[in-house]
Structure formats: structure tokens, C-alpha cells
Amino acid sequence: MKYIQVTFSFKTIEEYQQDLLIAELGDIGFNTFEEAEGGFLAFIDVNTYSEDQLKNVLKQFEGEFECSYVISEIEGKNWNEEWEKNFEPLIINDQCYVRATFHEAQPAYRYEIVIDPKMAFGTGHHQTTTMMMQYILETDVKDKEILDMGCGTAILAILAAKKGASKLIAIDYDEVCYQSSVENAALNGVENLEAICGGKEVIPSVEFDIILANINRNILLDQIPTYAKVLKDGGSIFFSGFYESPDLEMIKAACVPFGIEYINHKKNGEWVAAYFKKN
Incomplete structure (x- = not known):
């Protein structure tokens, strides 16, 4: 499967502004994001991508930050391998332990959740x-x-x-x-x-x-x-x-x-x- 990669670059941007932009991009079909120097990369199925929708999203942030982006078409990545590089276990309120399949179990916690997020949002880290x-x-x-x-x-x-x-x-x-x-x-x-x-x-x-x-x-x-x-x-x-x-x-x-x-x-x-x- 082919994907559109959009490389976003910012002169200055607050963390919450970047989070909000990513959330809005998720609403129009972007489903994987990677940190990059000076910004981040966003990926979307080539059949889902619409430049008009992308421009409409960015228009919502006019005056809040300066943003430039470059669009390229790429072959699909091994997404699991990408998130495995950075996925760390998470502990919530000393009660819930969230881990991936490749982490060791921790039975000391009352609730243990095993998550294989693929490209889906929701590892608990946000x-x-x-x-x-x-x-x-x-x-x-x-x-x-x-x-x-x-x-x-x-x-x-x-x-x-x-x-x-x-x-x-x-x-x-x-x-x-x-x-x-x-x-x-x-x-x-x-x-x-x-x-x-x-x-x-x-x-x-x-x-x-x-x-x-x-x-x-x-x-x-x-x-x-x-x-x-x-x-x-x-x-x-x-x-x-x-x-x-x-x-x-x-x-x-x-x-x-x-x-x-x-x-x-x-x-x-x-x-x-x-x-x-x-x-």
C-alpha cells in the first residue's frame, strides 16, 4: 500500500499547538505520526489524502504559528517496528500497568493491559x-x-x-x-x-x-x-x-x-x- 508523507516544519510552535494540529490531521485520515527535527512527519493512505482538506486544517491555525510542509509519496512502512522502537510501559495511578506484547508482565499491578496499537491512537501515553x-x-x-x-x-x-x-x-x-x-x-x-x-x-x-x-x-x-x-x-x-x-x-x-x-x-x-x- 502506498502512503502520502507530509513533512511539517515550524519556526516555533508550542507543544499543545502541535498536539492540536495532530488531532485535527487525525480527523481527516492521517493515522501515523513521527517526530522529526523542527517538526513531525504525518502519514495517510494515498487513496484517503485530500490536499484541500489539509489546507482547510492548516487554515484553522493561521496566525498561531508559522508552518511549512513537503508532500511525498512513499511505500508502506513496517509500522509495528516503528512504534516498537519508542513504546515504553506506562503506569497509571500505581494501579494499572500498560505494556506491549514484547514487554514482561508485571503481576504486582492490579490491572495489566496489553496493547498492540498498530497505527491506532491510544497507548495511554497521551x-x-x-x-x-x-x-x-x-x-x-x-x-x-x-x-x-x-x-x-x-x-x-x-x-x-x-x-x-x-x-x-x-x-x-x-x-x-x-x-x-x-x-x-x-x-x-x-x-x-x-x-x-x-x-x-x-x-x-x-x-x-x-x-x-x-x-x-x-x-x-x-x-x-x-x-x-x-x-x-x-x-x-x-x-x-x-x-x-x-x-x-x-x-x-x-x-x-x-x-x-x-x-x-x-x-x-x-x-x-x-x-x-x-x-
Whole structure:
């Protein structure tokens, strides 16, 4: 398979700005990113790439940083080999140990998750995923039915399963994420997780006790009405993938018409995760 490689270079850019740019690129189909001197590399299937979409993304950041980019076509890489070079085990709240298949097991931790991310987002290393995992560790999920939207590797759903959730639906529009979710559920012996490829249109018409949505502000704002329909009264929803200002206030405002009340939020760097409850 052939890929488009886009090499981004910046005179100056803040880390949170680069993270936000990567998140927006992910929304238009870029699925692998590598650090490079002065910037980063982004990769996308040649059949998915649209220069108009790329220009529209960059237009959102006009005036925030100076950016140049070079486009080239390449043959597919051994993506697993690439991430294995830098993937290190992760410990969350001294309770959860996240590792790859080539790391040694650590049975001393209460929860151990084995993740083979391939090109899918969600090894737990990004601040948004870490905060969402912290919320899950702090929440009683036993016997709860849970929806994990924008699931990536399904790491959040898998952690909830290990904590006793009764049923889990993990949804992502990316085929690689879907396949990764299926494989990671099997790696962790999770049999009550159903992975679905798609967006809000494939959310089953059932009610959930908890919704996990680690995506980005714009998609969350679009999907909140759908979440409200499938969240049980008294149910909890955890959002991440956005910033404290102005994003959090926008999320709060979008939830008000549906009786979904803000409870609290976490912040890690510029990123935020927030807890809401449906009255």
C-alpha cells in the first residue's frame, strides 16, 4: 500500500499547538505520526489524502504559528517496528500497568493491559488517554454498560472491562482502530466487548450507564445530542480531547439543553478531561 508523507516544519510552535494540529490531521485520515527535527512527519493512505482538506486544517491555525510542509509519496512502512522502537510501559495511578506484547508482565499491578496499537491512537501515553484512564480507575464501573466512542485501541473499554463492566461497545470510524480494538480485546481476554466501525450513526439504540468519549471538541459538540439519547438518567459521561479554554465552556453549554451537568475536570498540560452526569 502506498502512503502520502507530509513533512511539517515550524519556526516555533508550542507543544499543545502541535498536539492540536495532530488531532485535527487525525480527523481527516492521517493515522501515523513521527517526530522529526523542527517538526513531525504525518502519514495517510494515498487513496484517503485530500490536499484541500489539509489546507482547510492548516487554515484553522493561521496566525498561531508559522508552518511549512513537503508532500511525498512513499511505500508502506513496517509500522509495528516503528512504534516498537519508542513504546515504553506506562503506569497509571500505581494501579494499572500498560505494556506491549514484547514487554514482561508485571503481576504486582492490579490491572495489566496489553496493547498492540498498530497505527491506532491510544497507548495511554497521551495526556487525554491518561486522564480518561484515571477517571475509570476512580469510578465504580462494575456491572455497568459502557460506550467507548473514538475508541482507538479500545484501551479505555478494556480497562473498564477489567474493573467489572458488564458490556462494552467500542466504536471508531477508522478501520485500523476497529481491527486494533478486536485484537486488543482478545489479547486481554475481554469477551464482553463489541467493536464497531463507524461514527455516531452506528451507536446501538440501547441505554448506557457510562459513555467515554476521547475525541476532539468539534466532534464532541456534534455528537452530544446523540450521547444524550443513549445515556441513562443518572448516567455518567467522560469527555476528553480538548482544552480548558475556550473548549470546556463550549462543551458545558452544549450539554445544558440535555440535562447533562458538569461535575469536575482534570487538566494535564493544556489538555482537559471532564466528568458530566445526566440528571
